[in-house]
Structures are given as structure tokens and as C-alpha cells.
Amino acid sequence: MNPNRKDRNRKRAVTAALLLVLAAGVLSCPGEVGPPRRVILLGIDAADWQVMKDLLEEGRLPNFSRLITQGSTGRLDTFLPLRKSPILWTSIATSKLPDEHGIGGFVKSSETGETVPYTGNVRRVKALWDILGEQGMTVAVVGWMVTWPAEPVNGYMVSDYIQYENERGIKFEKQTYPEELFDEIDALRLKESDMVDDRVAHIFPMDRTPEELGAQDWQKAYVKKIFATDETFRRIAHHLNDKGVDFLTVYFNGVDSMCHAFWDQRMHRNHPLNKVIDNYYVWIDGVLGEFIDLIDEETLLVVCSDHGFHGRRKAPDGGTLLGIYMHGEYGIVGMMGKGVRKGSRIIDAGILDITPTILYALGLPVGRDMHGRVLTEGFESDYLEGNPTTFIQTYETGDRVAGEPIASPVDEEIKKRLRAVGYMQ
Ligand SMILES: [Zn+2]
Missing domain, CATH: 1.20.5 (Single alpha-helices involved in coiled-coils or other helix-helix interfaces)
Incomplete structure (x- = not known):
């Protein structure tokens, strides 16, 4: 031309x-x-284009392919040095740096050396859903890290703590907001006991013996537990979407957990467990497809991860680095729906850009004290001209008081799982 x-x-x-x-x-x-009336944000922990590459080429991720061709996609820079996921997801939801939002990892050690998982009340700044609620928009937040105790929002909050079995069977407070939402969603929760082998056979070869798999029994149970959680959050997200909220967000952990547990097997062509990660991607692709199908002319869908996945790294002393050191420096970002430029690339995006982009998309000003930018290259030029970016000094009106982590009846279960993936000793 x-x-x-x-x-x-x-x-x-x-x-x-x-x-x-x-x-x-x-x-x-x-x-x-004008701006979309509704935004859906899917958080897929550890999703990575590089890991998806072969599956995409083989046509096994038709919905990620749709996102690429019908939407706008790119890599999403995580924080370097690598940080733990609760820190990252809180930065995604606030566009604030870790020192500002105050969530420092999975667990906080007290002066006496005791560890308690970080809880939502420790966060010092407003999350995206707080800001949207104050602007009169209705929200539904499902499964996000560090959202217990569920805080009042203009809509619905289902905290990540509903995934735990709570072995002692004590029903404890603030797993949802409003409190009575718990009884409404309880029937949608899948527990480990619901996870019969057939239900996970598309991910893990349940018909093989541990001897054949070279696997230990815990791996089977682990896959069931992780999948039960993602399925639970998926079901609750659809349930709340039916209520017609302006902003819906749901977090899925399974890709990250599967990568941690089965990365080494993936590297061995003949290992019977070398397809677990791929199988999980195929499942999450189907979930993405369900949400793509919810896009109408008033909806914007945003998809992101918090980091990519790299696998074991060599330590300077010759040993192996596990846990978060297995994470990769590039996550994913994608947008599809109203105002989005089809098939375009998002360049140099970072995790701090998600909140400003969603505020912009909903017609709200971006906080000047936020550290990200609006991912304008993902939008049509006529849309951008019709909807200029606006700014506000800050959304922090100073009424938020941050506290110390609160102990809960599921803390031991949380710590057990953190140890299993090497996040905690
Ligand atoms: Zn991870």
C-alpha cells in the first residue's frame, strides 16, 4: 500500500x-x-504461549486460536526477579507494586516464627473490583488468591478458601460475600470425594497402576484435588454470570499446579504421564471457549496469566531450583470483543497493565498512581478516538486499614499444598 x-x-x-x-x-x-457494558477477566495461572506452541499448531487449542485470530494477544511480562503468585495476582488486580499493596507471598512469618497464610485484609490498596463497585458497577469475583475473608463488594465475592476440604468440617465465616451466598453455591462445589476416576481420566491416565506410571499415589489425588477446584470455580463463575454483573472475574490455578508436578515427565516422550500438562491445557481451552461464547456486542473478554513456565533451573551451586524458580518470565495476555482490533499483537505488556486497561475499557479514568498503562494497541483506532483515556489522581481515598494475616481452619491444608509444590519448607 x-x-x-x-x-x-x-x-x-x-x-x-x-x-x-x-x-x-x-x-x-x-x-x-462507547465503552463495553461488561468485562469478563479470566486469570489462568502460569499460562504460557511457548508451552502452548505445539498444541496450537496441532489445532488442539481451538479457543486460544480464536483469541489470537479474532482478538488481540501478546506476551505479558511478569516481575523480575520472579515473585510468588499471590504477589503477582494482587499487582494484576491493583496496578500497584508489591511494597505498595503489602501482599508479600503465600505465608507471613510472625515474630514467634509461626507462619500464617496472607489474607485479603492485609492488602493496603483497593482492588479493581473495589474501584468498580464504588463507581456503581456490579461485580463477581471468583477464586482469586488472597481474597479471604471475603470483603463487602457491590455484588458477589467467592474467596479462594472455598476450595479447601476443611477436614474438621467446621463451617467458618466470610468464605463468600454476602455470607448467604455460601449456601447458594455449596451445591456447585466439587470435593475430592466427588472426583471419581472417570471425571479426571481426560487429564490423568487413571487406568494405569502406580507401578506402570512410575508415579506415586499422591499424584492421582493431587490431580483430582486441583481439577475439582478449577471445576468448582468454573461452575460458580457461570452461576454468577447468569445474575448479569458488569464485571466478572475468575481465577484458575490448575495449569500452574500441573506444570509444577508433571514438567519432568513432559520432557520424556515415552513417559505415560507426559501428556498431563497438554491435557490440562486442552481442558482450559474449552473453558476459554465457554467464556468466548458469552461475548456479545457489549462485552470485552480479557485473559491473562501472572507468569509463564520454564521448568527446573540450575542453581549457581549446581543444584536444582524449584518452586517459583520454575516460572517463566512471560505470561500471556489476550482481549476479545467490543473495540478490540482483530488479530493484532499487544507489545511490551506487563502484569501492571491489566487493571488500567479494564478501567479504560469500562469508561473509567486510570489512577495516576497506578504503574501500568492502557494496552491501546489492542483496540481499534476508531474506538480509541471515540474513547480517549482519562485520568484521576488516585482511587485511594484513605479509608482502607490494612491488618495482619488472620488464621483460619484451613491453614494447615493450605500449607500442606504449598509444601507439595515446593513453595514452602
Ligand atoms: Zn507456580
Whole structure:
């Protein structure tokens, strides 16, 4: 295309955009160029384009392929040096640095050396859902890390603690907001006992003996437990979506957990467990497809991870680094739906950009004290012209008081799982 023609096309596009703005103004046509009425944010821990590469080429991830061709996608830089996922997800939801939001990892050690998992009340700044609620938008938040005790929101909060079995069977408070939501969603929860072998056979070869697999019994139980959690969150997210909220977000941990547990087997072509991670990606691709199908002309879907996956690293002393050192420096980001430029690439995105981008997409100003930017390259130019980015000094009005981690009846279960993936000694 010669530059003159390009210029003419651009002029034509600008004129068309102006006409659309005028038409929207005159006819108050719902959302022709105005912001989406609704945003859905899917968080997929550890999702990584590089890990998906072969599956994408083989056509086994049709919905991630749709996201790439029908939406706008790119890599998402995580924090370096590598940080733990609760820190990252809190930065994703706040566009604030770890020192500012105050969530320092999975567990906090007290002066007496006791460890308690970080809890939501420790967060010093507002999360995206707090800001949206204050602006009159309804929200539903499902399964996000560090969201117990569930805080009042303008809508629904289902904390990550509902995934634990709570072996002592004590029903404890604030697993959901409002409190009575717990009884409503209880039937949607899948417990380990619900996870018959058939239910996970598409991920883990349940018909093989531990001897054949070279696996230990815990791996079978582990896959069941992790999958039960993701399935639970998926089911609850759909349930809450049916209530018609302006902002829905759900977090899925399974890809990260499977990568930690089965990465070495994946590297061995003939190992009977070398497909567990791929199988899990195929499942999460189906979940993505369900949410893509919910996109209407007023919806924006955003998908992101907090980091990628790299596998074992060599320590300087020749040993092996596990836990978070298995994470990769590039996660994923994708957008699809209203205003999104089809098939375009998002460049140099980072985890701090998610919250500003969603605020922008919902027609709200970006906080000047946020550290990310609006991922404008993901949007159509006429949409950008019709919807300029606006700013506000801050959303922090100073009424948030941060506390110390609160102990819960599921703390031992949480710590047991952290030890299993090498996040904790
Ligand atoms: Zn991880």
C-alpha cells in the first residue's frame, strides 16, 4: 500500500469514526463506540504461549486460536526477579507494586516464627473490583488468591478458601460475600470425594497402576484435588454470570499446579504421564471457549496469566531450583470483543497493565498512581478516538486499614499444598 493511500484510508477512518460518534450522540445508539457494558477477566495461572506452541499448531487449542485470530494477544511480562503468585495476582488486580499493596507471598512469618497464610485484609490498596463497585458497577469475583475473608463488594465475592476440604468440617465465616451466598453455591462445589476416576481420566491416565506410571499415589489425588477446584470455580463463575454483573472475574490455578508436578515427565516422550500438562491445557481451552461464547456486542473478554513456565533451573551451586524458580518470565495476555482490533499483537505488556486497561475499557479514568498503562494497541483506532483515556489522581481515598494475616481452619491444608509444590519448607 503506498503512503498516500494509507493516509487517505486513515482520513476516511477518522471521518467514519467522527460520524459514528455523532450518530451515537444523536441516536444514543447503545455502545456503538462507547465503552463495553461488561468485562469478563479470566486469570489462568502460569499460562504460557511457548508451552502452548505445539498444541496450537496441532489445532488442539481451538479457543486460544480464536483469541489470537479474532482478538488481540501478546506476551505479558511478569516481575523480575520472579515473585510468588499471590504477589503477582494482587499487582494484576491493583496496578500497584508489591511494597505498595503489602501482599508479600503465600505465608507471613510472625515474630514467634509461626507462619500464617496472607489474607485479603492485609492488602493496603483497593482492588479493581473495589474501584468498580464504588463507581456503581456490579461485580463477581471468583477464586482469586488472597481474597479471604471475603470483603463487602457491590455484588458477589467467592474467596479462594472455598476450595479447601476443611477436614474438621467446621463451617467458618466470610468464605463468600454476602455470607448467604455460601449456601447458594455449596451445591456447585466439587470435593475430592466427588472426583471419581472417570471425571479426571481426560487429564490423568487413571487406568494405569502406580507401578506402570512410575508415579506415586499422591499424584492421582493431587490431580483430582486441583481439577475439582478449577471445576468448582468454573461452575460458580457461570452461576454468577447468569445474575448479569458488569464485571466478572475468575481465577484458575490448575495449569500452574500441573506444570509444577508433571514438567519432568513432559520432557520424556515415552513417559505415560507426559501428556498431563497438554491435557490440562486442552481442558482450559474449552473453558476459554465457554467464556468466548458469552461475548456479545457489549462485552470485552480479557485473559491473562501472572507468569509463564520454564521448568527446573540450575542453581549457581549446581543444584536444582524449584518452586517459583520454575516460572517463566512471560505470561500471556489476550482481549476479545467490543473495540478490540482483530488479530493484532499487544507489545511490551506487563502484569501492571491489566487493571488500567479494564478501567479504560469500562469508561473509567486510570489512577495516576497506578504503574501500568492502557494496552491501546489492542483496540481499534476508531474506538480509541471515540474513547480517549482519562485520568484521576488516585482511587485511594484513605479509608482502607490494612491488618495482619488472620488464621483460619484451613491453614494447615493450605500449607500442606504449598509444601507439595515446593513453595514452602
Ligand atoms: Zn507456580
